[in-house]
Amino acid sequence: MTVIWSGLTLGAIYGLVALGYNIVFVTSNVFNFAHAQLLTLGTFIAFWATVTLKLPTVLVFLLCAVIVAAVAVVEERIAIRPVRGTEGQLVTTVGFLTLLEGVTQLIWGGQPLQVPFFGSEKVLSVFGGRVFPVELMLMGALVVFAAIFVAVSRGTMLGIAMLAVSEDREAALMRGINVRAMAIGAFAVSGALAGLLGPVVGPETFAVVSLGSSLALKGFVAMAIGGFGSGPGALIGGITVGLIESESGRYLGESYSNLMVFTALLAVMLLRPTGLFGHARERVV
Amino acid sequence: MTEQPVSSEPLLSVRNLVTGYGDLRVVWDVSFDVLPGQVTALLGRNGAGKSTTLRAIAGLNKLHGGTVRLAGEDIAGLASHKRIKAGLGVVQENKRIFKRRTVEANLMLGGYSLHVGRRKLKDSLDEIYELFPALRGRASTQAGQLSGGQQQMVAIGQALMGHPKVLMLDEPSAGLAPAIVLEVMESVDKLKSSGLAVLLVEQAVEAAVSVADHVTVLDIGRVVMDGPVSELDDLDIIKDAYFGRTAPRPAS
Numbered sequence: 337m338t339v340i341w342s343g344l345t346l347g348a349i350y351g352l353v354a355l356g357y358n359i360v361f362v363t364s365n366v367f368n369f370a371h372a373q374l375l376t377l378g379t380f381i382a383f384w385a386t387v388t389l390k391l392p393t394v395l396v397f398l399l400c401a402v403i404v405a406a407v408a409v410v411e412e413r414i415a416i417r418p419v420r421g422t423e424g425q426l427v428t429t430v431g432f433l434t435l436l437e438g439v440t441q442l443i444w445g446g447q448p449l450q451v452p453f454f455g456s457e458k459v460l461s462v463f464g465g466r467v468f469p470v471e472l473m474l475m476g477a478l479v480v481f482a483a484i485f486v487a488v489s490r491g492t493m494l495g496i497a498m499l500a501v502s503e504d505r506e507a508a509l510m511r512g513i514n515v516r517a518m519a520i521g522a523f524a525v526s527g528a529l530a531g532l533l534g535p536v537v538g539p540e541t542f543a544v545v546s547l548g549s550s551l552a553l554k555g556f557v558a559m560a561i562g563g564f565g566s567g568p569g570a571l572i573g574g575i576t577v578g579l580i581e582s583e584s585g586r587y588l589g590e591s592y593s594n595l596m597v598f599t600a601l602l603a604v605m606l607l608r609p610t611g612l613f614g615h616a617r618e619r620v621v
Numbered sequence: 622m623t624e625q626p627v628s629s630e631p632l633l634s635v636r637n638l639v640t641g642y643g644d645l646r647v648v649w650d651v652s653f654d655v656l657p658g659q660v661t662a663l664l665g666r667n668g669a670g671k672s673t674t675l676r677a678i679a680g681l682n683k684l685h686g687g688t689v690r691l692a693g694e695d696i697a698g699l700a701s702h703k704r705i706k707a708g709l710g711v712v713q714e715n716k717r718i719f720k721r722r723t724v725e726a727n728l729m730l731g732g733y734s735l736h737v738g739r740r741k742l743k744d745s746l747d748e749i750y751e752l753f754p755a756l757r758g759r760a761s762t763q764a765g766q767l768s769g770g771q772q773q774m775v776a777i778g779q780a781l782m783g784h785p786k787v788l789m790l791d792e793p794s795a796g797l798a799p800a801i802v803l804e805v806m807e808s809v810d811k812l813k814s815s816g817l818a819v820l821l822v823e824q825a826v827e828a829a830v831s832v833a834d835h836v837t838v839l840d841i842g843r844v845v846m847d848g849p850v851s852e853l854d855d856l857d858i859i860k861d862a863y864f865g866r867t868a869p870r871p872a873s
Contacts, residue, residue, distance in 0.1 A: 493742075496726050497733055500719050507717040510679065512705035512734025512783060615721060 337465025343582030344575060345467075345540065348474040351574020352533055353555030354562060355481055356526045362489065362502045362565045363522035364515075366416055366425050370433040372555050373548030374411075374527055377436060378404050378534025380444050380543045383451045386535070393454040393535070400531035407436070408527025412520055433548060441545045451538030470539045477536060478571055481529065485567035498522070502565060554581075557597060561604045563614025572612055576600065632657050632692050632818040633678070633787040639686035640677035646685055648673050648842040653835075655787055660809060660819040662833035662850075664826060664859060670842040671822045672714055675791050678820075679711050680704050692786050706734040710785025714792040714822075716772040718779060720765030724756055727764050727775050731782030742782070749778040752808055770801035777808065788812060789820040794828050806832050826859055 356371040378400045385396040415428040453470045460467055489495035501508040501515050508515055541547055554577055562573025577597055584596035604611065631654035641647040648670040655661045663671045676682040678689050680701035689697045696704050705711065718727050728749055732742040750757040753774040759767065764775055773793055780788055790809070794802040802825065810832045813819055823829035830836065830850055838846035838859055846859065853859065 493729065493733060493739055496722065496730060499722065500730050503719045503721055504717060506681065507713065507719065508730075509681070509701045510705060510711045510713060510717070511730045511779065512702045513730075514700075514702045 337463050338467070339465075339582055339586045340579070341462070341465045341467040341471060343579035345471040345474055345578070346581055347558075347575035347578020348471075348478040349537055349540070349551065349574070350554045350558040350577045351478045351570050352474070352481065352529075352537075353551050354559040354570035354574050355478070355485060355567065356529055357555060357559050358485065358565055358567065358570050359526040359529070360522045361559075363498045364416070364519040365422055365502055365505075366519075367422070367429070367556075368411070368523075368526070369426065369429040369552050369556075370411055370415070370436060370548075371526060371530060372551035373433045373436040373440075374404050374408055374530040375533055375537060375551060376543070376545065376548040377407060377440055378531040379451055379538035379541065379547065380440055380449070380534075381531065382534035382538045383444070383449045383543045386452055386454075387449075396454070396535050397532055400534040401528040402531070404531030404534070405524045405527035408523040408530070409520060411527075412523040416519070416523075417516075433552065437545055437548055444543065444545075446545055448542035448544040451535065451543050453539035454535060468540075470536060473536055474540065477533065478574060482567045482571040485570075489567065499565075554597070557601050560611055561601060563611030565615075566611070566613035569611055569613035629656065630693070631655060631690075633820060634690040635674075635678065635687065636690075637687040638674060638677060638684070638689065640673055640682050640684055642673070642682060646842075648677070648839075651687075651837075651839065651842075651844055653837045653844075653847065655818045655820045656834075657818045658813060658816045659834040660813050660821050660832050661835045661837065662829040663820060663822045663837050663839065664824070664829060665839035667824065668841075669839040671839055672791050673842075674839070675711075675789050675820070675822050678704075678789065679709065702734065705783060705785075708784075708786035710780035710783055710788040712773075712776045712780045712788070712790045712793060714795060716769065716776050718764050718772055718775050720763070720772075722764060723761050724764050724767070724775055725760040728756075728778050728782050731779030732784075734783050745782065749781060752781070752811065753778060768801075770797050770804065773797060773801075773805055774808070777805070781812075785817070787818045787820060789822070791822045792824065793821070794823060794825045802828050830859070 353372050353375060357368060360366050360368045381400045381403050382396055385391045385399045411432050415432040416425055419425050419428050456469045460469065489499060497513045498518060501513060501518050505515055558573035558577045559570060561576055562569025580596050580600050581593045585593040633655040636652045638651040639646055639649050651674055653661055663674060665671050673682055677684050680699065684697055688695060691707055691709060694707065696707055699707065719730065728746055729739065729742045732745065755771055756774055756778065764772060767775065793805050806828050809819060809821065813832065821829055821833060833850050835849050836859065837844055
């Protein structure tokens, strides 16, 4: 059971990255590869705010959310808005990821930094397996944020407008939707989410520069398995990837874990190219 | 649709409009008015510049010159979404609705610019169902599953949900069966009677003239004929203007 808890924790982190991708994807059709690096930045700011500044927990969360949201808005301004076409934007988001990685390393160095968890660090025994409170919190965060994503996108005018922008940007403009503000808002919200997760992900993974690149890839796989633009898809995709990685690592050996994850991705893509919860997209010409 | 007092002041006034795609200019010096309670039909063959003109009014294409006034207010400098908020209703060609959303979601999105909340928007859905009874009972249907005619009704309903001062329709008859075209034109006629100003971009001359009060014909990006429908003796005059078979009549 401990292996399952560990897989669910990994899956929660991947799912949260996939959810961040989805927030931007549904409003601007942009796949923001830099999102995982924004989350990594969140872990460093959590370290800085907790260890260096010794701020109270609420302020740590607030600082992480505000700074990472601001960086995400800068990304939208310099790496998305001036670039035409989603293919070009894919490249510039990778560029922003690299830039962010470099700047983070320049400020905090290449060594992993331990981010202290604000809650209890006492190991718990749940359903016969060992699990830490921070791990349960990560799983809870995935469920809560995925539920919020679904509630907003399906139950509010803002959410319906977001989906409309994703489906046909020009038609959305003709309904009076400010698509540019929507895009900036999506980057700000996904950035704030990445920042808020910094103090929770950091204690589990350490604040380390290379975290962004590995999360970017696994988050993408989670999103592709679950379906682009889907909240439940991010949740199921993340958990699937996390469980496959930990179970195959445990029973087949560490070297097989990535192989099995990508085999699962290929299988899903062959059987259901839109992902488990995705929809086929129609191109307007 | 509720009756509105009709005045003779144009609700949409386009003067010396020059537009195109990027720096390429394809429409020159186009002027016309759309009055409340009237339909102005912008006619012309394929490639004449009709849709380009409509897109420029909506802010989707760059304006190289001229003015666009909506109820007296210069909207040429406004972003597209602000023009919609100012009272422009746009039905784009090819039934540009959100096909993966339900009929109700599509209609409610039409009222997004009003910022009045879901409940109030739901209340005004009845007006649309009165105009298009075929949509009643299809609220939960995915819009992409509707027939072409019903999709066009959703597109018009969407534009009306924003309570526009001027409704612009781009080729509403395209791809529809003659009986459905008739139905769509009847609804345009009802909207006109309610006092709405309508700009109708069409290739189908007979259909457009059946509801139009004023006709402006474009060819190769310029106005080749302009005048009230009542002064037309024969539709062939318009058709000849389409194909350049008559000397262009200067705009009145």
